[in-house]
Amino acid sequence: MFEVIKPSVSWAQAVCQTVRASDFTDEAWQARLSDQRELERYARAHHDVVSALAARCPTVPLPMATLYHGAQRARDALAEETDRFHAALKRIAHHAEWGVKVYASPGPWNDGDQPPARQVTSADRSRPAPGAGLAYLNRGRGAQERRERSQHEALRTAEAVDAEVRGLVTASRRLQVHPQPPGERRVQVLNATCLVAEHRAEELALLTSG
Incomplete structure (x- = not known):
């Protein structure tokens, strides 16, 4: 009661x-x-x-x-x-609280991250192909660079969204991003709460839906 x-x-x-x-x-x-x-x-x-x-x-x-x-x-x-x-x-008064969240979608799987499939013989098991170790390291280095580039682009997008949102709202606060739950491939890169005046709500809705 x-x-x-x-x-x-x-x-x-x-x-x-x-x-x-x-x-x-x-x-x-x-x-x-x-x-x-x-x-x-x-x-x-x-x-x-x-x-x-x-x-x-x-x-x-x-x-x-x-x-x-x-x-x-x-x-x-x-x-x-x-x-x-x-x-x-x-x-x-005459405001509403909005939550603004930005997620980075997982990038497409790049076939170059793994060696091409081929038939393995008993000779291959006992003697690696020439240059196999170097090729493996290069593939790993390339995958790491792609992940870092993707993360950098996601964070840059989050900062751009945050800057545009702050131009429309009365006040905003950046919150700690939520950890990635099991089974969720997207990664949260922006978690913010905003105080939005009633007459700016439609503008913010258009911005965040784009």
Whole structure:
């Protein structure tokens, strides 16, 4: 059950949920943090509430599992941070938060990275062909150079996208790129979050869809 808490000032309200204190002691919360499924459930629930509120009015989310011992303590916390919350709400009014991510697609497999297939005889196993070692090293060097060139081009594209996005948004922040999950061939090269004014949203959508 969620409760709307009004501090002494009239410009802001806090949406809180009442929970049992015994379920959110330091020990209990640390146990939840070690459970990936449980942590994901809480994170998604927190995100859903913040998103629902942000769709209706300027919203400043507090970190997940911000706890106050009673409604009055929550009111006091709001009152203590009046100036900071007021400034944040004023700044994000008529704005939306966007996530901008750029991925590098895997390059096509180059047949030159591997030696051509051929029939191997017993003589080949006992005596390598002349120059075989040098050819192997050259192939490896060429593959490494292609990987480095591809990575450099992907990073250059990410920087160009970031520069164009920053020209449209009110504020932006570069975040740590996400690691490559199992089975995913694409590599994330840009992970950014942006504060976008309502009247620039269409421009950003056109830019990021191109």
